[in-house]
Amino acid sequence: MRCEIVAIGTELLLGQIVDTNSAWLAERLATLGVDGYFQTRVGDNPARIEEALRQALARSDVVIVCGGLGPTQDDITRQAIANVMGAPLQRDPTLLARIETIFRQRNRPFADNNATQADVPVGARPMAMIAGTAPGLICQVGEKHIYALPGVPWEMRALFEADVLPDLLQRRAQFGDAEATLVNHTLYCWGPGESAIAARLTPRLQALDASGNPTIAFLASDIAGTRVRITAKAADAEEARRMAQEEAREVRALLGDAVFSEGDDAPMLHLPEAVVLRLLAERGQTLAIAESLTGGGIGARLTSIAGASRVFRGGIVAYADDVKFESLSVPPGPVVSEETAEHMARNVCRVLRADVGLAATGVAGPDSQEGLPPGTVCIAVAWKNETTTRTLNLGGRPREQVRILTATWLFDMLRRKIMDLPVA
């Protein structure tokens, strides 16, 4: 079964919005072993949307189309699908009532143009779930199917999981494809950079070169770490999983304590912040953070993880220097130093009554500060009555990258302290 993704929106072609939907769908489909798919982007133009849909139906079995289901004049997907189906659009009164109820529940005025979101091509059916206000559609065209999803990423994903995925799996079973299954197993690393990690894995890359299965790929990320992705392909999921695990053992042996997490489940579970929260929760420890250049970003990352409240008590963002002196008892003077970071980490524990403290103070850039170049960042971990500090050299990067990397290095330093691993 071949699946094609069509992303609709002039803002995509003009680059005003990034097409995250195609990537997300591609990953979900790849995990299901649905390969041989195409990806197209088209603007808010009726003729070109129709052409894209017809082209997709000609060469694929199912088409997933995202975007153009909103209430504005630019939203033409419904009409384009109706044209392709050779059917009229009909306002569905039950669907209309559901949408009106949603607006009422959220205390939002129902504009006339919102009623168009209840228009359905005759012969198509709306999806059971409504995430935002735009209902998705499942449309049969001959032997083929179009799934129309909203363009808003969180709405699209919710509807895909709830309505499209079950339908797709059913359809694939009907195809009787002897689908190969792809299984991914990813190891998440921090410490050595991407090229150093690739160099350590040269023996494995050479060993796998002949068979080409499993494959190993590297994905560098300042937030998630360097990801080493092992992909195994086999006739069934069990065999693919076995192959992936066997290779993971070999890789793990070569990477040692650079690996901070691994698995073949949702990447969010393997974020450095998720890992340290789990380690602290297991040990019944609470956490407080003292921030400066990061402005609150470290706390924001921690609190994006479900269950953070079991561990995270809060933080002090001491952006102005005198806030460090007054609220964190830092001795007055230059603030970009390991001593300052140590005071910040220890004192935020005391002020917020937490077991463990993290702190960062440094020069995000682009200007120098206290005679120190951008990228000079001092971090500290107060753990079990002992404070460990370190100076990072994050130069040559834009301000946002310095702030992001500060958090990831701090999480990794905490992980190493908890696991009794060497820090530098």
Next chain:
Amino acid sequence: MRCEIVAIGTELLLGQIVDTNSAWLAERLATLGVDGYFQTRVGDNPARIEEALRQALARSDVVIVCGGLGPTQDDITRQAIANVMGAPLQRDPTLLARIETIFRQRNRPFADNNATQADVPVGARPMAMIAGTAPGLICQVGEKHIYALPGVPWEMRALFEADVLPDLLQRRAQFGDAEATLVNHTLYCWGPGESAIAARLTPRLQALDASGNPTIAFLASDIAGTRVRITAKAADAEEARRMAQEEAREVRALLGDAVFSEGDDAPMLHLPEAVVLRLLAERGQTLAIAESLTGGGIGARLTSIAGASRVFRGGIVAYADDVKFESLSVPPGPVVSEETAEHMARNVCRVLRADVGLAATGVAGPDSQEGLPPGTVCIAVAWKNETTTRTLNLGGRPREQVRILTATWLFDMLRRKIMDLPVA
């Protein structure tokens, strides 16, 4: 002059990484009036990369290719370009020395495989600037040109601006194209939702329907606001700008105080956080924030804006309830209320000695809290000895969206207080 974008990386096709580069490049090219371009994505496969490049060169005049310039075995762009040029790869000693110096300056070990990044197809030249460690390349193939850029977004953008753009503009002049110029003028709005805003602009959409120039498009964003983008096309930039400004006047009249910023320059300057920092800086006021469900995210947004330190003193992230009671003098009891938000906003001003305070307390979800449903958020602005509070109903959205929206609503409430506009 036709320009094609080729994005390289198996992780793109598998959806593991989102292709932000194509979108960014597309926007830059569109602003330059370079249309008629194609976008392709291809995996780390030598044969398919070569095929994509040859296809691009057949139908376009310049090709911008991103990715595959790293040091690992997956990085095959250099070789593919060399094959297309019919030339060998040659290690450039000057370039090698530059890369080694960069590694030394950043205190990073130089792995053997990093030397491959100094390989250049004979006849091509490296770009003058190096952002990360992967040098870009400018490669002539007959009458056409390939620009090879790193896949890491910030590196790609830096090299595009420094080296590719000037070269592209020169090349376009040689084409003697009577290029049309596109000018965008965007109004950024908050308060009414996207459909309400589109409804208010119906008279303009009808008025512009016949000519189709300028066009008006809507882009909804929980972070940046609902953007109303006016796009005018004319033979020269002056005329296009005049047309866009004229339409902006009409649109502004219909949208009133929903418009919090506008312009045709970098969107980052028009973020709600940038707007409130500018307004406070103009008035010589300082700001402190008290966060809870947002975990530090409000401060992180504020401090991503250059010059935030003129205004922002810091904040207290009172994630655990008793931190609210102790550090922000909130009366013990339920914390999701407008009274609590008021205490938080006023007291963070006192504790951090700031003129203006912002606060948010609420239920991010997915669980209820204190009998209140997810999305119930109370926000407060302490401005000029007066505290204004409001309860938001952000239900029906995932946790991250509730946190993001809380910040944007809080910035908008502050903007309205400063500008003496109605809040609700």
